[in-house]
Amino acid sequence: MRKTDIAVIGGGAACVAFLHHLVTAVDCATAARVRVRIFEPRPRLGPGLAYQGDCAAVLLNRGAQTMSASAHEAGAFAYWLRWKAMNAEDLRPWVASDLGSAYVPRPVFGMFLEDFAVEVRKSALKKGLEVQVVHEEVVAIEKGARFHVQSSEGSITADHVLLAMGSAGSFDAYGLSSAQGYIHNPYPLQPKLPALLKSSNVCIIGTGLTAVDVAVALKKAGYEGRIDMRSRSGRLPCVRGLQVRQHTLQEATRCAVMTLAAKGPGKASLRELLRLLRAELRSEGACWKHLFARHPDAQSRLRSQLTAENQVVPWQLVLASTNEVIEQAWHSLSPVAQHLVLQRFHGDWMCRRAPMPWVNAKLLLDMMDSRQLRILKGGASFTVVPAQGLIACDHLDSETRDHYQTVINATGATRQISSDQDSALLRGLLRDGHAQADWRGGLQVDFATSSLVNAQGVPDPRLRVIGHLTCGTYFFVPSLEMIAKRAQCIAEQIRDDLQRSSAASADYVSEQP
Structure with a gap:
């Protein structure tokens, strides 16, 4: 019997989470009929772009105790750290601290993912599930009775495809891609630091977690020049408090939300959901108004949050x-x-829902107090000044101009998938009508199954998507916890598909004379 082929596009954390849950979900009889091919152009399976090798200043924004690629084993990374530290002296300081509030460098988590992938492949082998890793980039997918997955070196056929590509990258909103001194993607930071240290002034476009990474890495590398971080909102991520316990939902429970959802898709009111959230905040003694309190500037806001050092933030x-x-x-x-949520609340939600480590916040405040760092708010336009080798920034609100030797795009992953800056694979899927952009962000996928929806509005259950490309359908997707949960759902759905297919084949054979 021909094996069922599953092609996974991308070999980062989402891929590893999916493979782990697939191996866990299938029995040996089903596993023996499956072959998984993972397409990952990088030499390592697991770290992907998010957790690749980089400088130690690039930290996870969650405590090590809460990081995992498994939906049902939240402490997997902490277990790995303790085990690895027995023979890795550089990891021992982390293990000696409270792992619930230890912000470990992201490359260390990449090492965990690489080891985790090795163990998952061993488990797959024991069950008879074949896993192949193809270190090539996928450039196109053609649909027919089976998929034809075309890579940079050849093509294979597949029965199921999972797009686990991570994000679509940043958007060059100011058309600076050809300018000297412009860095479109700051990661990995380590190889870029020597050149950046020679720059007398740097403008970081964005004030989110990526921008914080860049500013902190520069400071820790010994940068002494001026740094401006600029965004329309001028809003920094909040500062993460202690993660000593989990809150159990009492008001905004799954049952309460499902009761509202039972009215039908799109029938629940935003007012009703916010009422549940306010009640939930009250159950922890937190004030809704305090949560969205305004401060005159980023510096005073940061200072007020740092007064709650080493405290639980309800x-x-x-x-x-x-x-x-x-x-x-x-x-x-x-x-x-x-x-309305995307226009008015999304930015506030993300800066609170994805806070930065206290150590990074303290360093930023020190830089602001010494006037090395400015957080600038409002619209701006950039102009290249080739004769001087500079990039000029005009502040639209104040009618002032600054000149920079280096401008770094740290806006993070764009939500919108409709640009010629997107990958060849995404452009091809959109052009051929196999996919359509979601106005809320990413690609349009079916809510229940994560199946990609084509130009006619029909989901294909053989072609699924996971990660940032689903941000319009699932809203909050940056968290690895959410990715692991979605990976488990997809793995179990594919297992059910395989078992139904096997049962149908068995019935067909038994009916033959």
């Missing part, structure tokens, strides 16, 4: 617990309500 516990219901809550809203 509202953070509540927001973290919403991972249980956030997808269903988002899906239950009408398009009008979803548009």
